[in-house]
Each structure stands twice: as C-alpha cells, then as structure tokens.
Amino acid sequence: MEVNSIENGIVIDHIRAGFGMKVLQYLDVDTGRDTVALIMNAQSSKHGRKDIIKIENLIDVDMTALGLLDCGATVNIIEGGRLTRKVKLELPEKVVDVIKCKNPRCVTSTEPSIAHIFRLVDPSTEEYRCEYCDEIVRV
Ligand SMILES: [Zn+2]
Numbered sequence: 001m002e003v004n005s006i007e008n009g010i011v012i013d014h015i016r017a018g019f020g021m022k023v024l025q026y027l028d029v030d031t032g033r034d035t036v037a038l039i040m041n042a043q044s045s046k047h048g049r050k051d052i053i054k055i056e057n058l059i060d061v062d063m064t065a066l067g068l069l070d071c072g073a074t075v076n077i078i079e080g081g082r083l084t085r086k087v088k089l090e091l092p093e094k095v096v097d098v099i100k101c102k103n104p105r106c107v108t109s110t111e112p113s114i115a116h117i118f119r120l121v122d123p124s125t126e127e128y129r130c131e132y133c134d135e136i137v138r139v
Contacts, residue, residue, distance in 0.1 A: 006035075009056040011076040012066075017041055019070055020051030026069055029055055064092045068099070068139050071126075091139075093120050099128060099137055106133040 015023055020038050029036050035056035044050040061075060067089040077085040095118050101108045108114050108130070117131035128137045 005081070006054055006056050006078055007081050008079055009035075009054065010061060011055075011078065012053040013050070013074045013076060014044065015051040015053065015070050015073045017049035017051055020053055023051075023066070023069055023073070024053055026065070027053075027055075027061065063087060063089060064095060065098050067092050068095060091120055091123050091126060094118070095128065099139065101130045101133065101135055102137070103130065103133050103135040106130060106135060108132060 012023060017040070020040055024036070024038055037052075037054040039052040039054075041049045042052050063075065066073070066075070068091065071089055071091045073089045075087040075089060076083055077087070096115050098116075099118050100116050101118075103109060108116050114132075118128035118137065119131060121127040121129045121136065126139050128139060129135070130137070
C-alpha cells in the first residue's frame, strides 16, 4: 500500500497490529478535517506485523496516555517534509487522571474532585499502584 509522505504532521509507527483503530479513536482526530491514514497489518522487520497511523498537520499528542495505550509505538514528528523528532513511547512513571481506581473504598471513588494518581510498579507486568489505597491495576 502506497501512502504519500506528509509535509507536516505525525506518523505513529510500530503500533501493535490490530491496535491502530484504538489509538486513532483515542487521539480523537477530526476525520472531517484532518487527513488521516491508518495502515493495518503492515510488514515490520521487528515484530512481524504492525499498524501505522499518519496524520497531516501537527496535532498535540498526549504522549503519556499514548504510552499507556501502546508502549511499543514510536511517534515521528514531521515538519517541512523532514523528520524533526522521534519519540519512543514508554510506560509513564506517573499517570494522573488516565486510569481510574476501581476500589470502591478508595478516596478517589468517594471524593470526585480528587485526581486519580497511579505510579508504575513494574514495567514488565505493566502494573500500576494507586497513590491512595495501593490498589494494583494492570493496563
Ligand atoms: Zn485507590
């Protein structure tokens, strides 16, 4: 599949195969305005199959939340037809208001104004611990 390279925008590469649609939904791109290409099941030298997303015009991407969604992906930022930044996504150390604590007795469940704060326990198991009640959540 041939997709024209973009002048300005972002390319999210090495997305786990089958995950591209989820990432796209999360990014909340306006498909009526932005030029978006989702390439599914592309051949990858590293992982066999992968999804790729290309979005024309630079949008503000929340790398923290994106890292939670797919920590193996890479975000390429392209300006003036050239790659200006390459960001390898990773699991963030601390996440605020992305994961919600499921413990009904947790203070975040009873007090809606309190931020849901989680800290990474173990990157290999993708486990996070609630800052308030120590509840473990896997992402
Ligand atoms: Zn909690």
